[in-house]
Amino acid sequence: MTTGFSADISGHLPIRQRLADRLLAGRLQGSLVFTGPEGIGKRRVALELAQRELCFRRSACGQCEGCRMFAGDDLPFELPNLLRITPEGKAGVIRIDQIREGLDSTNQPRFSRGVIEWASLAPPMGCHRWILVEEAHRLNESSGNILLKTLEEPPEGTHFILITHRPEALLQTIRSRCERIPFAPLAPREAWAVAQRLGWQEADQDRWSALGEGSLRLLDETAFQRAEAQLEAWLALLGGAAFGEASGPLLPEKESALAQGEQLRQPLELLLRILADLARLRTGEAPALAPWREALGPLAAAPLDLKAPQEAILEALRHLARNLSPEPLLREVALSLRS
Numbered sequence: 049m050t051t052g053f054s055a056d057i058s059g060h061l062p063i064r065q066r067l068a069d070r071l072l073a074g075r076l077q078g079s080l081v082f083t084g085p086e087g088i089g090k091r092r093v094a095l096e097l098a099q100r101e102l103c104f105r106r107s108a109c110g111q112c113e114g115c116r117m118f119a120g121d122d123l124p125f126e127l128p129n130l131l132r133i134t135p136e137g138k139a140g141v142i143r144i145d146q147i148r149e150g151l152d153s154t155n156q157p158r159f160s161r162g163v164i165e166w167a168s169l170a171p172p173m174g175c176h177r178w179i180l181v182e183e184a185h186r187l188n189e190s191s192g193n194i195l196l197k198t199l200e201e202p203p204e205g206t207h208f209i210l211i212t213h214r215p216e217a218l219l220q221t222i223r224s225r226c227e228r229i230p231f232a233p234l235a236p237r238e239a240w241a242v243a244q245r246l247g248w249q250e251a252d253q254d255r256w257s258a259l260g261e262g263s264l265r266l267l268d269e270t271a272f273q274r275a276e277a278q279l280e281a282w283l284a285l286l287g288g289a290a291f292g293e294a295s296g297p298l299l300p301e302k303e304s305a306l307a308q309g310e311q312l313r314q315p316l317e318l319l320l321r322i323l324a325d326l327a328r329l330r331t332g333e334a335p336a337l338a339p340w341r342e343a344l345g346p347l348a349a350a351p352l353d354l355k356a357p358q359e360a361i362l363e364a365l366r367h368l369a370r371n372l373s374p375e376p377l378l379r380e381v382a383l384s385l386r387s
């Protein structure tokens with residue numbers, strides 16, 4: 049049986065088909081966790097399941113009144129067959145009140161009732177109840193624990209979908225109760241097709257594709273420029289620039305919605321990619337960050353130890369807690385490049 053799919057989602061067709069088939073056959077688990085890199089469309093695939101049920105044509109056509117509820121950037125938190133739970137407030141966590149009472153960060157009702165109660169209502173006709181937990185790694189211990197019991201045996205017709213690019217940060221008890229659906233990055237041409245639709249120009253294609261690694265994280269021009277500046281900052285530091293001169297783009301932005309420590313994740317992961325490329329070049333392989341080959345070449349030829357910085361980065365990534373001081377941590381990683 050073929051099912052219609054949204055034309056607005058790129059890629060992942062085999063997974064989407066499998067989810068649709070299993071749902072139709074009544075074989076879709078009540079608790080799922082969608083994993084895979086950030087910005088590849090996991091959330092959109094989850095939404096498509098709910099959208100198809102409200103679509104007048106049952107195909108996520110994107111044209112009808114039902115589909116229109118899912119359109120635009122300001123997707124509602126509650127729809128007749130859907131609840132979206134997202135991290136809230138400055139700390140960026142999913143708090144217990146959000147689950148228990150359905151409140152937002154200012155203690156106003158976000159949902160018509162608490163999540164567990166909502167999950168147990170009878171689904172609207174011809175529908176299931178979908179509960180999306182976005183950035184599920186931001187559940188804390190108490191909000192995670194209150195979800196647990198329901199995740200173990202969701203009410204008939206109700207499906208929880210936890211979405212995360214950091215499954216290792218979920219409570220082990222939650223992980224073990226959910227079926228894991230792993231998503232792969234988009235093919236470069238799938239990702240670039242989306243970028244082109246949004247006005248990105250040919251001249252940026254190679255750099256955009258290399259930095260984004262099959263994700264849509266860098267669709268926003270400012271995000272792309274920031275990632276590129278961070279990459280170049282590391283190349284400068286590797287080339288011997290002083291920390292104070294080159295580190296600007298690596299430091300967290302005060303205004304960002306992301307916690308300061310969390311903002312270090314991207315630059316640190318970029319440095320890991322650079323080091324991996326240097327190792328590749330040393331064995332005669334092509335670098336993944338090919339557009340920066342000219343800067344990478346001489347660094348690969350230099351007598352630079354790759355192991356010490358790699359360890360320093362992995363150690364730093366393990367400790368990206370909320371209250372650390374980002375600058376000393378970055379400085380320490382930069383120092384390891386000198387060893």
Ligand SMILES: [Zn+2]
Nearest residue numbers: 103109112115
């Ligand atoms: Zn429709």
